Amino acid sequence: MLILECPHCGIRAEETELAPGGEAHLKRFGPGSSDQEFEDYMFARKNPKGVHFERWRHAYGCGKWFIAARCTATLEVFGTYPAQTAAPPQHIIDAVKTRRPGWEGYK
C-alpha cells in the first residue's frame, strides 16, 4: 500500500485512493507506424527491478494523472510530477541520480 503525493493537490494519497496506469512516457504510435513500432507501443513494457516511472491517477481525490518515479525493489519514491510532460523534469532526474548514481536514465 504505497503512499504517493499527488503533485496537483498536494495530498499524500494512499494507494486505495489511486488508480494505476502503467509505464509512463510511452510514445503513441498511430496510423502509418510500422508493425514493430505499434507492437512495442502496445505491448512491450519495461518492468524493471529498480528505478521505474509509472502513471497514477488520483482517482478518489482530485482526479488528476501524475507520474511517480520510484524504485520497485526498495519502494523508495524519488518524486512525483504532473503527467503533462513528455519527459521527467530535471529535479526528478537529479533526485534519482543522487540516490542511484549508476542509474542509466528513464528511456
Place this chain on the structure above:
Amino acid sequence: MSTRLSCGGRLIDRRAPRDFSFNGKKMRGFLGDTLASALLANDQMLVGRSFKYHRPRGIVAAGPEEPNALVGLGVGSRFEPNQRVTTTELFQGLTATSQNHWPSLEYDVGVVNNYAARFLPGGFYYKTFIHPRFAWKHVFEPIIRRSAGLGKAPIDRDADRYEQAYDFADVLVIGGGVAGLQAALVAGRSGARVLVLEQTAHWGGRAPVDEAEIGGLTADEWIRNAVEALEGMQNVTLRLRTMGAGVYDHGYVLAEERIADHTPADGRPRKRLWRIRAAKVIAAQGAIERPLSFAGNDVPGVMLAGSVRDFVVNHAVAPGDRTVVVTNNDDAYRTAILLVEAGLSVPVVLDARAAADGELPRRARAMGIRVETGRGIASVKGGKRVTGVAVCAQAGQGAVLETIACDSVAMSGGWSPIVHLWSHCGGKLIWDEVNAHFRPDPDRPPTGQDGQGIVVTAGSASGALTTDAVLRDATNAAGGTDAPEAAVPQEAPVAAIWVMPQGAGPELRAKMWLDYQNDVKVSDVQLAAREGYTSVEHTKRYTTLGMATDQGKLSNINGLAVLSQALSIDIPQVGTTTFRPPYTPVTLGALAGEARDDIFQPLRRTPMHEWHEAHDVEWEPVGLWRRPYCYRRPGETSHQAVMREVSNTRTNVGLLDASTLGKIIVKGPDAGKFLDMLYTGMMSTLPVGKCRYGLMCNEQGFLSDDGVVARIDEETWLCHTTSGGADRIHAWMEDWLQCEWWDWQVFTANVTEQYAQVAVVGPNARKLLEKLGGMDVSKETLPFMQWQDGTLGGFRARVYRISFSGELSYEIAVPANEGRAFWDACVAVGAELGAMPYGTECLHVMRAEKGFIMIGDETDGTVIPQDLNLGWAISKKKADYLGKRGQERAFLASPDRWKLVGLETLDGSVLEDGAYAPAEGLNANGQRNTQGRVTSTYFSPTLGRGIAMGLVLRGPDRMGEVVEFTKLDGSLAKAKIVDQVFYDKEGAKQDV
C-alpha cells in the same frame, strides 16, 4: 498421563471453573486456560490426525506455532474449522471437535496411508499429476480428496459480525513481551504516538515462565509496573488479543483483534481487522523453539521443552509424569529443573553436545537429575502416546544403548527469531553461526518512501536470547540508551544438530518429522535433493514442506538445514523461503468486515427506483445500478411479463427508465477534434441540434463502448455511454486529455446522475407527450435523430428523438430531482394510451429484433466494429482515431473473421446463449474446430419464433446457409444464416 498440578498456574483462576466438551466428551478447565492446557489437564493428549498419513498427533507447542492441534470450534452458525487449541481461550460451554479422521479420532481408517508411506514420498503430488494421466483422475484424486484435508468448511451462514478500523502510529510495537513493553516505554516517554499489540490475552510473554529477574524485580512485577506506566501515558495505546498479521508497503500494517472469540454471542463483533499506518514498526514477536529430528518425534507426548514450561508455569498442567528432556542447548535444562521442582520425574536429560558445563546443566546435576551428554534419541516408543525412548549415541547410527520408560518427551533444538514481520516487506536475514539461526540483518531492513528502514526488531526477534540482551536490544530499537539490568545464568552455546543421531539410516530418517502438519519427513527432503531440487523454494513446493496452515513455523529452519546437508552446501547458500503475510491465519470474516449483505457494495438508485420497487419489479444488476428486468403482473412468469411488455410497446406505448444511461459532457474549443479521436466516426461535423450514433475502440482497435452523441452548441457535445460504462469512459477521456493531448482545450463532466431519463417508446409515444403538453414534438419540428430543449407537462425537458427499439421513440432527460414526478406524470397521462413500463429484457428483445448490437453481448474485447458490419460508423476521411492503427493489423483486416449475422432456427426454437457452431475436423488439442457462436438469442413475440445474432466465420458471405449449433443436451440445432435485422428492415417505424 498429562494432568493438572495441585498448585501454581499464574494465569488460571481455580475459583472459576469452565465446562467444555471435546468430541462430545464433557471436560472441565479454568478461566485463564487455553483449550490446549484444558485438554492436557484432562489427559487429552491425542487431538488430531495428520494430513497425509493420518498419524495420531498431540499438542506440540503452547503458542501460534502449533502445527497439530487444530480443531473445529463451535457449532452451527458459529462453527469455525482449523482453530489452534493453543491460541484458543477457554470459555464456559466451548465445544471442540477433532478433524481429519474417519470414523473416529481413536480408530481412523485413513491411517493405512501411514503403512503405505513408502508409496507417498516427497513429490508424490507432482509425480501423480504427471503420469500416468488416468491414474490421477481415477485412482489418486478420489482417494486424496477423501482422506486429505483439514477441517470441513462451515455449512451455515456466519452468525457473527466483523468490523474494520483504522489507526495511525509514530511507533507501532508488535509483541507485548518484555521486549515490546520496554520498547514501548522508551518510545512512549519520547512523546511519540505509540500503539502496542499483543496477540495473547496477557502482557509479558515468556519472561515470567523463564523466571527472569529484571531490575531486581520478578518478571511479573516488572511487567505489572511497565503496563501501569504505559497505561498512564496518554500517547500510548495498548491492545491485547491483537495479532500483527502483516507489514506491507510504506508502513501499512494489518492486525487482527479477537474481540468475542472467548465470549460468543455477547453482541460485540467477533473480530476486528485493524488497518494501521505506522512511521516505524518495532517487531518484538519473540522466538520459536525448534523441534529435534529424531525418529518418532511426532508421537503424542513429544513436545517442545519451552512449551512444557509454559503449560506448567502458566496453567499448572504437566504434560507427563516422567519426562525425558532431549536438547542441543542449555535452555532446555530449565524444563528439567522446573519439572523436578514441581515434584515430577525427569529420568534423564539427553544432551547431544559432547559436554554440558553451563550454569543450568550444573544446577540440574546438583538437583540429582541424570544428564547424559553425547546422547540422543534413537526412536520414540508408543503409538497414540509416548511410552519410552530408545537412547543412542548422537555420533552413531542409532544403535540402542538403553530404553527409558517415560510418558512425555521435552525436546529443544534451539530458538529461531520470528522474522516474519521483518521479512514481509523485504527485510533481509543473516545466518548466525553461534546461535544456529537466521536473524534480521539490521543493515538491510525493509524500506519506505524515503529509502530508510521502516521496521526494526526488538528482543529475541532480533536474535537476543537472554533477558539482559533482550532488554538492551529493545531499548536500542526504540532509540533509548538506559536498559534495565537483568540477572541471567551463563549459557553455553547451542550445537547445530539437524538429524538425531547424526548417522541415522533410511529407516530412522523416514520417521523424523520436519513438517508435522503436512507430513514431511527428513527422508522426503533428502529425496528431493537426490532428485535434483537445489532451490529451497522448489523443494518447498515439491515436498509441501512449510506449506501448511502453520506456514512452517516449526519446520522451516530444520528443513533447509537438512536440505543444505543433502546438497553439501552451507545453510546461508540455501537461504530461506519467502515469508508472506499473514503471520497466523486471518479469518475471512475479518477481511470482509462489514462489507456483506446490503452494504456489500454501494447501490446506485435512479430517481424512479422506489416506483419500480412498488410495482412488482424484478431487478437486474447493471454495474452498481439496479434496473428493472421486467414488471411481473399477478400470475405472470418473468417470460410472460417480458412478452407482454414487448407486444405492448410495439402496439401501444412503453415507458423505460433510462436514467442509468451514461451522460458525459465534452466542452471546449478543441472538443470536436477530441471526439473525432475518441470515436470511430466524425463528431466534429455533427450540426448543433442533431444526434449521431458513435463507437469507441481501445488502441488495439477492439470495440469498447457505444452510444448516441448530441451536439448541444458550438463548443459542447453530450456523449451517451452504456449504463455500466459511464465511469470507465469518463476516465478514458480524462486519461487521453491529461496524459496525451494536455494542450487541447477540452473539459469533460460526467453528468450521468444529474439527469433522470425516460424513454417513451411505441406508436403512441407522440400522443403521450402531446397529452403532457408543452413543446412541439411533431416530426416536422423534432425529426428523427434530433434533440430539443423545452417543457413537457411543466417539466424542463431535453428531448432526444433516438430509438433503440425501432419504434417511434423519445428519450426525455429532466433534472434528477424531478425525475420521479415526471415519470409519474408519464404513467398518469399514458394510462388511456395503453402505456406500460418495460424493463431491460424487453429492451433487449426489441433491440435484437432490430439487429442492434449490445456492448458485452456482441462484443467481448476481441471484436472490432468491422466484425459487426458497423463499417458505416467508421469515418474513412479521418487520418487517425483511437484504434485505427490497431484495426489495420493483418489478422484484424483478414476476410476470415467471425462476423455478425442473424440466425433463424429451422424449427423456430430459441438457440442456446453462447452456443458454438462446430466445424469439420479437430484442432491441435483434439477438440472440435468451431466456426461461430451465438451472441444474443431471444424468443421474439413480434415474429413468434426464436431469433438470434451470432458471430460466424465469413458469415455475411454465407447468407442462406444452414449451420449447426451445440445444445447442452449434446444434440445440435440447425439455424439458417440471415440478415441480422428481423423487424422493420427499412427503419420506417422509428422515423415517423
